[in-house]
Amino acid sequence: MACNANKDKQHMKRLKTGSETNKDTDKKSSLTKNYERQDYTCSVLNGMNDSRKQGKFTDIVLCVDGKEFPCHKVVLINGSDYFKCMFSSGMIESNKHRVTINGVEAVAMETILDYMYTGKISITSDRVQALLEVANLVLVFSLVDLCLSFMFDHIEASNCLGIWQILKSLNFSESCRRAKNYALEHFKLVTCQDEYLDLSVDDLCDFISDTALCVDREKTVYEAVMKWFRHDTDSRCKDLEKALELVTFELIDTEYLIDHVEKDVSTVNWELAMGIMDKMIINCDISERRKGNAVAIVGGLPGRGQGGFSPWRSSSDDKICYFDPENDSWTFLTHAMHFDIADDPVMFNNKIFVPYGRRLRTFDLDNQTWNDEDIPEKIESYFENHFVKWMIIQGILYIIVGEEDGFYPDDDESKTPFLRYDMTSKELTSLTPPAEGTVLSAMAVFRKRIYVFSRAYFRVPSNAVMQCYDCESNTWTDLRDIPTEVPMEDVNAVVFDRYIYLFQNASRLYVYDAMAEEWLPSIAGIEEHRQYINCGGAVCNCKLYIMGGESEDDGTYTDQMYCFDPTEDRWEVPGKLKQPLASPRCVTISKPPWCRDL
Template sequence: MAHGSSSVFNELRLKEELCDAVIRVQNQDFHVHRIILSGCSEYFRSLFTLSHPADQVYQINQVSPYMMRVIVEFAYMGSEEVNQQNVEELYIACDFFKVTGLMDACLRFMGEHLSKENCIDIWQFTETFFCQTLNNDAFHFILQHFTEVCASSDFLNLSVQQLLKLIGTDKLLVRDERTVFEAVLRWIDHSPEERTTYISQILPKVRLALMTPDFFMTNVRNNQMLMCDTECRDTLFTAETLFNDGIVCLPGIYHPLARPRLPASILLAIGGWIEYAPFATNAIEAYDICSDCWVNITNTEEAPRSQQGTVFLNGSVYCVGDHDRFEPLSNVRRFDLTTHTWHQIVPMKTWRWGVSITTLNGLIYAIGGYDGQNRLSTAECYDPESDQWMNITSMHERRSYASCTAFQGQVYICGGFNKENFLSSAECYCPETKVWTQIASMSISRYGLGLVAFEEQIYAVGGSNGDIILNSAEAYNPQTNSWHTLTPMQSPRNNFGFEVLDGRLFAIGGFNGYSYISDVESYDPNTGEWSDVPDMGICRSGLRCCVISGLTNMADYAAPRYSSLDYPDSTSYVSDAYYETLQLCLRL
């Protein structure tokens, strides 16, 4: 209905002119035009069609006068009076009257206002009314925020089936399995007489062997409620055996009590140069921190790349800049992590190789680089919404193979090479003022370094000073505009990946002065120490990394998690020794 027409019909309704029906709700009358209500509601269309032509007053008992007013105003004006207080009641009324347009508005409102406070309520509500898409969204939201949500009062009102569905999935996001165990105890304590009977069903869903042995022995093994149940005692004995015997599992195969849940974030290592090979690689490896291993997820249809900039934004990975063996390129490729497809997007305004890339406030910044003739001081930013690149103010220095990061609303860039010198200088860009400001220089020149922001500092590690490959590390404090020295890495490395994952800083691959390497190490800011991480499957330099998160299909990029119930039937072609080990891993 055109806006002008709707205004005219609504004015006629308000004046009770040309109305041919009255909807009566609790002694309140709504004078309406049958044709208008029939246009938005199957219920009223059937009511008016099947009723006697002489009927004019229709008594409606299923809703309040307020709800009927909202529905009538939607029918005439398309107005959506949806808010936190009325959305569920309104949806129920619209479902009864089959007002699909307003039902969609209610679902849209609930989806846009999904929060830690209402996610369980919305999950249960949409389960009752078979709203599958929003139900899935609410379920995923609970899994992603379980630590906070399990402390709410709504959590205590879950059915046992709903609780089992939550804690039984690998997608449940928790840093420590004790969170799950304590949530289960709290749920049972809310109604112990009824819920204690379910404990033998619930306990096997808790990954007991992922707890620390101390917590398990002190808080789980000695729990009187569990020890009084025969099936629970058997489950506890199995978990204790896993702690004591340390049953060795084959890659990807876990005992159900020891199977890692999916990580909140996964680190991707993309492209790079392979030693002794004439070209770059298209290899992509994913590091699953919960399984502590790398997984090859290479898309064979994608072209090889190296020295590109790589960032994660809005569910996609962007690879910015590259070269085709002969000259730098301005091309930009976007990998949709949900559909597993690559897309070519609008290229940068300038060819850039060895470019520095970061994201800030939903924009991608591409800074410096090499265009085939000159080291660049120019910079530009990309807006995914408009699909356009825009030039921004140039830096003070020309820089290629520098590194940049976003921190506290500004973009910081450090080091690099300007054709004559390897640089220790650093500067930051403020998008609000569009000005680059020089900051304190690093203690040493760094080319091909790693740079990340974490908590209150910016970390610069490795690289080359033109003479040697470095393992040194330092951190910048913006409050004091000063750098201080950190514990050096175990291995020197240049042109490597450097990212923050789960509160640690990861240095991945690179060139150590003699060869391309696959080794990985991580830095714990709390202890100030570096520790070994499993190697990648490929030795490479010039790779770029990013961390992905918040995906509903995170399992697509994680290590496989098989158990006795879902392990593929491959015994027909595995060795006897492998099969025996498999049975040991899967024994219950």
């Protein structure tokens, strides 16, 4: 019996030891797999949204503009800092089942609640102001950003002052300045809009007193003030003097003062008119000029003689100068490292970016220095060896690489490299290329979209190709409906307000409305300039400047300059280049205060 008892104990011990061993083995061999339902969070929110609309399982009612909105506190708290503070900081409303929100339209609140529950929203131009005001009130910052993005995606001369006033009333200082800068840059066109005529005297003075106002003549400011005054003479007589005090009459020539200012103002206020004349005569010291813009020439092909193919040079060839529309004169800016610049310059952060060989050089207008920009070797090789079109949008460098004769740097000739380089993070990304079988001709940037104009050598029957790249969605759109008269070889493209102007020379302008996505009737220009190709151009102070070029008849270069004013539908001859140039590389700059006249 004792022997059997001992055997039973040993057996039980083995069973116990084996059991523990199996447990350890189970732990070591346990399998784990993680799961995540991508649509789970969305389905929960959708369910809560359904119950909200049915008035079920909610724990708070918002009373807005006579309408009740049953909601869930947890959604409101996580979607809005306003409600988070209300319900979690011991405020009286935190213990209430019903809360009244004053000063808000029911339609706007319903839209915002839909956004907080779904993350989806449809913003329209007629509702964006009300939506922005409510989103700002209840501190839904992501929606505030969407409203601001919508406004600036649709800003133009006809609405920029309204946007500026809205943002100023909401104390959005940075966005307010951005909207005002747009209005200042498009001043002459803005003064033709109803929004300008309806400005209060305080807003008018705030607007025209800004030193960043872009005008080429001070009389333009005077004429704008008088246009505003004549819109409502009865109520604005008392305000005219206040507005005219901001016009620098010392910059207006005497003949114009006598013929216009004295005559216009004296019919309203004789003493004011005489005071203006006295001020002009006595005060010859102009303490502060408007900054204004100018057109700089930072490269080109200089000095080809009659029928010759060898450019001559002088000691002045390396000078970079700008044309000042205020006095129709050229002013020295800086010395260039080389004047035969092959690619167009770009302005960004008050710096001129210029590709030169393998380098991307910058001239800082604030401290008057040249520097090398750090860019990847791949971009350097493209700048050096290939025909490129490039631009900088919000600190991102975009570059499309090709050849004027249709040959590309890749083995597959049908592919055009398209690169994105973040100048802050130094990250280089290859993007979806444009359509195959095209030769680059011109490029323009409107909002966050890049318009590429090309000529096709594979496509039949059309040889004109227009494509649009959306920087946010990384997608291309092929815009086929191009008038047959629009040239796609040796063409330039510039942007003014909502319009893209294409031109080979000053003989005709081709206009594309980028917001309406349609071509407008072309604009006739200077017929004698038709023989020239390889011209340059830029928009400055609400005018389009076209200059230089190479004659197709005898190969000579020209120093001619022409200027088109879209607000008056008028061509002008502002002056001449310092020397004949083909392919002048033009860029619009803010006039530096330290420059000197030539």
